Amino acid sequence: MLTIGQLAAYAGVTVRTVRHYHQVGLLPEPERDASGYRRYGPTAVVSLIKIRTLASAGVPLSEISRLLDADEPTFTEGIHRIDSHLRDQIERLETSRRQIARLAAGDALALPAEVTTYLDRLREIGVSERVLKGERDGWTLLAARWPDRVREFIPYKIAQLDDPHVVRLYRILSEVFDGDGDGDDPRLAEAADIMACLAEQANAGRVFHADYEDMPHDLLDALAVESDPRVQRLVELMRERGWSGWNRMEPLA
Structure with missing residues (x-):
């Protein structure tokens, strides 16, 4: 069983990030054991890795919870929807970059x-x-x-x-x-x-x-x-x- 620090290190995130995921309800927070520490098992590690992967890909935290619980067709549909949204964002950012570049002139x-x-x-x-x-x-x-x-x-x-x-x-x-x-x-x-x-x-x-x-x-x-x-x-x-x-x-x- 892992401490919060060990969990964070294993998944490649910070302890602060783990606590944030607890606060927003993405990652369940375990009860404290007899010694007063919270211990995380392999399921928590898998969940955190999935959360980290989706977040790193640009998936909003508000969408991640639904994707984690979705079946494969629903998951695929959700990913396509997010991808479309990201493409729109990229187009807006590229337009902004062109406008910013014109400022130099x-x-x-x-x-x-x-x-x-x-x-x-x-x-x-x-x-x-x-x-x-x-x-x-x-x-x-x-x-x-x-x-x-x-x-x-x-x-x-x-x-x-x-x-x-x-x-x-x-x-x-x-x-x-x-x-x-x-x-x-x-x-x-x-x-x-x-x-x-x-x-x-x-x-x-x-x-x-x-x-x-x-x-x-x-x-x-x-x-x-x-x-x-x-x-x-x-x-x-x-x-x-x-x-x-x-x-x-x-x-x-």
Whole structure:
């Protein structure tokens, strides 16, 4: 007859594990003998080895008790059910691993590949990291709401970067928002002039669909103001030029 320590060593587990199996009802706990010790016989050893094997294979402890008492067909069915559950878990974990791996790329988090390409182009023309963060956060809001339509926007946005006025706008914004100036920075007026010109072109060409809901655009406008209070001054300058909004600029009546 074995002590609890001998039992644990024989089955390749710890004494703490044996006691846990007692607590959850997987392994019966024997009565103490005359000397005050609990002694385990061969049946307990076999049961513990089976429990250890099933637990090591990933079978939940809540399932092990039923499997130990099952006949062969029921046991096989239970194992197949657990295997299916484990496959689902593996697929979820693999998806999580792919998402975690994308974190290293920074821009790739929650963004389609087309958007990360666009952000890379912005870096190439010298856009500051602060402005890039605003772009990244804004595209994250859009991609969450319109994952397919975002891909429609990107070719137009990338084509815009061939326009020297757009490049100039991004560089002005980078200089202004990276600095310590206030809303009176004269470069904001130049930025507003460029934005008004671009708004006229976009409105004439009807670049974006008119049926898009307002909420994402409202969030983008609020995000811009939250990121830097000087954006509010730029919005005011745009209104002076006949345009409302920040992301989806519309002509004022």
